[in-house]
Amino acid sequence: MHGINNTAPSALLDLAVTDIECVAGDGLGSFWAPTPAALDRLRRPPDAAGRRGFVPRGIRREAYSWGGLVRSTPEPTGPGGALVAGLARVGWALLLPFSIANAAVWCWRLPTGTVVLSVRAGLVRLFGGLLTLLLLSTVMSVAVDLLAVQCYAGDSLVCTVLPQPFEALARWTPERRMALFSLAPVLVVVGLWLLSGISRLRYDVADRYLDAREPSASADAADAQKADAPLLARPQFWSNRGETRRLSLGHLAAGVSLVSAELGAQAVIDGGGVGLAMAAWLCGGLLLLSLATVFGTRTLPVERVAASAAGRWQKTLAGLGGAGYLGTLGLLIAGWPSTGGDATGRPGFTVTALAPLTMVGLMLALIVSSVFFRLPRAGAALRFEAWHGLAPAVFLSLALGIGLVLSSLVAVAAGDWLNGGAGASALLGSGPAGDPAATVRTRCTGTCVSLDPQLTIPTLYPWFGGVALFVFAAAVLVVVAALLRRRAVARRVEVWAPSTSFVGTSAEDQPMPVGSAAELLALLGPVRDRKRATAARLHLVEPVVAILAAAAVVAVLASELLAWLYPRLSASPVTAGVQAAWTGNAGWALSWLDVAMGAWAGIALLVLAGLVLPAGPGRSTRPLATVWDLACFLPRAGHPLGAPCYTERAVPELSRRILWWLRPESDTPATRRREVVLAAHSMGAVVSLAALFSLSSHPHWAALRPRMSLLTFGVQLRPYFGRFFPELLGPAVLGTTPCLRPRLWAADPWGADHSAGAPEAGANAAAAASPVPARRWVSLWRATDSLGFPAFSNRPTGNPIDEFADEIDTSGYTGAVGAHQGYYRTRQYHSALADLAGTVRPDPR
Template structure:
């Protein structure tokens, strides 16, 4: 390394050369990943020695992302070094002032709220889908697209239901008690004085006044996505280049030209989500009015229900393609129908507010029943759709599976609730039989269809990836809603406690509840589905994690062996290897957690139904009697109930405090203001195709920019430059962006340029994570590399024996047949490579990654066993091979001896050797 410029030099090794003997002009393009080191670190030079690269007078970047280069390269250096920095795309930087940090904290909290939306988006891309040139966007969504999008709509309605519970049930109804004087009320002492003005209103007028609260919550979430949408938009030049091309019928999804193009800021589906939110508010208010004020609001309730069903149908219907048609007749345009449905929803809401404010309420103290039932119904529907998501990859038709499961759940509800008791035991037996038949009709077809899938071992969670992501979204959504409802309820209930000093003791005071004091009742669903769910998941993680941690500490990870030069640090290296391997067991852990979520939700549903139905059917009244006898009578039951409420509330409060702490910590740390860190990065790299308010996709800017930069270098001023080359060096999530950009080049009809590209990857997750979670995007068939089975949870080395080297990979015959078919269909042979795996796009011979040596590598992957996020691309056991190279496991530039993990590959000798091997003789 030169002290003058601070850049690493490869001058000591042979320089690359073209076949005619001339020296090529090589662009070494470095793309960092999740940690996103600043460009000066990627270039190995001081900050004063870097600048934005330029194409003529045009700077190749802005404050969010761009290509940086060295101002003063080393004398005689033939390689042009650039670093693509995209870190500011996923950061919210507004200065280090108090107001700036407060703004970032609120921004981070907003991202926690939309985290379930991001997981629903991941579920969308984890399904099985295929390119289709007849569809706008070039993709046919396949089975499960409608289920995931309806699930996403229900997540928005779940947010509306949670906020409505607080605004309508807890505040507008339970916090106001009549005083006996007309239009006069007692008010919760915990409410701020700003609510005093509502005391002069009727119950209906208060509900109408607070009806904007849940709508405002949805609009704010939409604005959060809107703000980031502008930051990540595809450049006009890159979008125009892709729009002029159609997807090939046999292409991989990554080779669809319009995959990374975002056309507009607004979203017709987002408009429908707002319309659905308005309609749910109308249903809540009119359900309450119809239950207590006679039949007048029933007609408006029916209209709102029909409109909401229409919105859900349209959302499911639009799921047939990823994006709306670019050109369509007026009545076929999605915007027209979206704004029409929004307009009717606004009109219905306005009429609802008028009816609610003018209709006299006969029973001012009646419970807000709709607020108790609606969250339960929504969460049951979310659970049904998440379960259906577990089977859609097998080919089970999504709506048939949904119908079978819905019938079984309805039969379970009526059987558990006891509503069939008046019809006798035969009716209950028939309901149980329906439940059993529905279970058989759901499971057996899935098992049969799944066994027919030859690549099922390469798919995460036995092909249940969409459902697992949906269950995780369900867990986070239930927790956030419970935190809002239970936290607000506890705050309002605090006013009932009276604190009096104990005159006989200077240290303690008496806290008591006055006789006849009113209490605030939070709906059962938030106790059962929120807090209990969190407790069960934490319990399972502790139950599995603690024994696994102590178990792996006794084992050793021997493959690959520790390098002889680092034998002195073998104990430290082995310890980091074990801890890194422990962190790589996310897939089996999430598999178990998903089962726990499903079982817990089912049990909680049964408990909620029993509690809701006990006053009507009397079926389960004896349960409380038996439980009371076990606990020592009524006092014991009350003590147990209080303890259970305390445990649930404590778990939710601690979780909420943890969320708040992370948000504040991210906002207080300079340069580390990503709201969810790694989790956010893994959600936001995917195009936003399921939930319109989810995290915006930074890849829609980064991937076309990388492809454009390679085109600009290999064809300066639009003219071919045969002597030019590109060495694409990518780290971690940067490898995802880099590989996607190579397929994007093929999609643009520039596969000929890929013959002049070499790939150097390090710290990547393509094979065990992205390839298993999203097989259609990065599976073995797409990459052309062998697959890998799921990691083991209980062994020290989770990947021992997991290589699937015998798994089928695309053959040359298949590729040739696909190319001929596509060329015959399109008449354009230059674009007949979009269905070609990455290895063949890079002109890597079949079987070249095996043990036999190759004279000229095209793709080299660096990894170390102490890297918790870095994996081999070919094999864990077949080392050495022609794709993977193991780097040393001690930090190369640390003052004190320190074990290396996920970063600092640029400074290793293995990187320099791999770089020179790729360039030499090229």
Template structure:
């Protein structure tokens, strides 16, 4: 490649979600990596074996393959399924309407909710080990019969037994820590060079220096969450041995409660600006949490005189109920504040989900976490009592002991079943109600694209119309998701009944005048909810298991991670790491180096166009004059601008176009279920961004190209939908136009 200003133009292709091989991106079977590594690298066709598919004469084609960051190792892909609730809680904050509140009040509420998820998982593991195994099962002979892995615990007094079992949730915290750290190793060395300290008042955008560097925030939050989890275990253990309390035990309980309260306060505060000061503080926090935990376990191991009584571990059921009630309150506060921010900062277009994206995804994270925790506790209880489903209304035989999970989990299962049924019915009704409108829109497209279609093509036209109608289903699901948020919040509110010890069967009996039939029906309905939720979670685990053996399954799972791990971790440190923390700086560095040699057209497909846009916004001004953007199948406006108005809304899209001096073309099809136009088409002013150049950005492709069979073919042209684009004549024309626009004066267009 030449190194002067007349260097060879480069088309840099960036693939979309679910990963893609370099061979597929370049449409050639023989490729070689020219930069990067096995996690993410830049590839070209090996010299001497031909050119990339769809290549334009005189333009070198290079591919950036980043899919291995999310779909690479099977272990990483499977383990990430366990982090799904944490990932959803992290995504929630990015859906807010204002960019100035990530470290403000709304961000503080989201961090508190994320902290409650860590405590929820910790309490679930405490419930499975200390409560069900150590407190309820081991004391009963028939429960531990033929179970040597439990029999040895019976030889220990109650308090030392609980101290040993307390090590399991502590090791689980370490596991969550290590999963995130292990996954992030692929991104090492790609931190921003000039990170800006976050502020509760500062506005930020994708062009802010250091935007993608989340290492400092993640480290700060990780230590706090470990403190929360360790404090939760300490409190549970000390409450379990409360029969043998003395002054030392009470002081340790106060210390453990103080540790949790202090961590809660820290979640409400912004990250300290000074890294040295922050490291010193984190070392102190770590040492405090470790000291309290070691002293608590030592105290419990040496305590005698504790008697195991029938029922829950002392204090455990109240802790679970109080935590879930706090989650419901936090969701209401997040919803109220989000709506207030939405009114104060109106968007240019009606936001998706009516501006409730943040509370909705936050509620989804709590619901998924509740499903995970309830499944863990109920399946352990079911295994311990040898197949009987524990139910307060139908207690187990005395020989087995009352292996009863907290009533909170019964309410959670019932609420989950109700939400699932309601959303399923609402989605079906919404899709049926919108079908006529979607088909009418599709019919108008058909009439415009194929006005002279013969009668013989009627069936083909109908198939194309149905494809177009189905491609616009996404826009219809907003009300259904908002309804899910309302039902989920009401379900969490119902858990407050557990604070007074009222479960689903008890309340059903009271409403029906203590009718046994009604109570039994309520018990069976609740059992059904437990099993349905459990089957969904088990199905998710099966997908994770298949990820070990099937590369195709890993790619399907990676679609979720590609969308959910795009944003930096800013509320939950155990969420999967942000791959854009490497991809965007790496792309910016490569594009800058190539632009110093000649023109560069960043070609982004689907989600790759989002990465390309983020890269352009991070490029230095010296490189921008040599860069153009070609997006296709892009969700930039259709999905991202509506879901993330604070970061990829109309203002950001306008800034993107202005930075490139409108050297930007966006190809889209009506049949594409993901991509769409970026700017509205106007016949007269006012134009979007007050720039007439916006009208040239979007290029619509008719799909299919025809509905009749070509004389040289045997079947009609296929419906391309979301892929491919690079083989279309419009793609080649747009690429030539963009390379001509950035070619320096005195150099003609490429040959051909």
């Protein structure tokens, strides 16, 4: 099984494309095997065992390709298909904040046993609902405020960059234009809801792929259903289509109600009558009720879900939200009662300006409340959890920061384009009252045309762009300083592989034989050491993310404060001293806003390129897509509108293939008992372990477990998943030793974890009774791998799982230093496979 790089099946099998064939599956997930002709050709030469792609006799080797599930993009066929695939990836990338917020619902100490409703999970779901509303509020600001209201003055279109069809709308009343353009945010939330439903149909297949559980389950299967069983072993974990659907309906109801409430409230401010006021109050009440429903919708496996829960209440709420929106549209279109105010004379869409401020303030409060998720655990235990137990706060902070960056880019870019390119600072409106240079909107009583429309947007967006760039630049400087520090991991690695050390020869030494291992090590030793140091720097994910999350919180707090103060400073008379200070000192700050938003636009393009463009010719790897894949391996229990969870299909699909192979009736009678060795790379190890835990609830698993083995390589289970998600893949679930955090300023980030003490003497005995549902587990790693770590402990003493793999690959024409790829070419891989599969060990040459 491949990892997050979506290695092609031919590369997984180390064969040419013409030497493999698809034996099962479709475009999303498929199983590939060498062709009979290729197997026959590979096994004929006397040195066959040393050739790439060789399959020992007695083994049927298949590659499971689940890359089609990741990022859910269409298969690029031709230039048009490549363009569509790229746009699809961009669309999924824009939903990254939703996926990061969803991860927060899984990363804290979940309740042991079953609870009626988890308040902490409800707070994360409420945060996800507010994140959806922030996106819709941004679309409202652009579509309804800028396009429908501020771009028109009297009977004229003042935003001259808009195409000619927009001029015909100048004869409409502002209320009717608001009603028309409000379709944009409604279509956005309906589109996200439909996309979520479509992805559930394609991904949530556990009830169709896994066999139905027999009424008389075995004792082992019954134990797996207990409340204290690992979450990954509960069938509900992989079949939560109903929970996600109900939660998505709550988001739909909240989004539509927000649009209706903002439309009605602004119309009332402009002079609307009782009808619009009642519509605004009713839709506002539906909005609060929808958010309460999002909070109370039970989505976690530990929450008790009624068997009769069919989402009728969520459907009713969504229907009421739609009815409220249609009623508000009817009042606006009919113009009854007519709004007596002059919409073209107000300094911006005030309700839309207030909405994001309120939502961000509430999300900040939820982030603060998530700090207490780690209570009442002991302080010593928190050392082995990410960010000392503050993982929910970190994930929520990142989601809010990235979401606000995207919202600011959209709002400022649209406003600046419509405003004639005057810059982000021009979108703030006027400065302090009394400023002679303050911008004042022209009130048009009749037909008038202005070459400078002087648009304004919610002040939160430009202020956040400027403040966030400054704060993040300071955070990046700290990170760069840490990464530039010299790294040395030789002492830790020497314990694992003392034979890999090399001391240069002196003049008295005998010359090394040409082509010997010593000569190869002399040539590639410096490259290996540099790769080790680079990998050690890239292992600092946890402290670096903590710095960025802290920067996001600081930027949001400062922006929220400035966004609240600036309009009040602009509207209030000030003294001459304050006026002079503003006139003399504010220029550089406003200029910084213009520069900052341009810089953010460039950063956004680079990030999207990293998510969309391949790393090199013929490869599907996208450098920053790793973040996407790591955030989307969990079911959407916190936010239902993010990118789909690929493990919801990969795990049942892999489980079904394993059961097919182990059953005698799947093929002709086998000459010996069939077994399975799951050989998984990187993220594939997470999918494999999840499949094993899923199979542990099978009624016949007691007889099947001795026939299952696991071989992993280049995995992140212990330092990342074990610390980030302790309830899913932590030490208690996998039977590994707890992991200390990497040290940002230490020469060896894992030196403290390495020195924390060796595993207990009974580790081998514990391995025999490992909670991992497999007969045996072997894991390979090397120090040159930036994404690979030991799975059991950072020490080899008493370690029953980990083995150090060769860092120098000699299987090719020239030697090369391996990193995250190519583990299946090492001697240790072939030896471990032979041990687990019960075949003859290959020649150590």
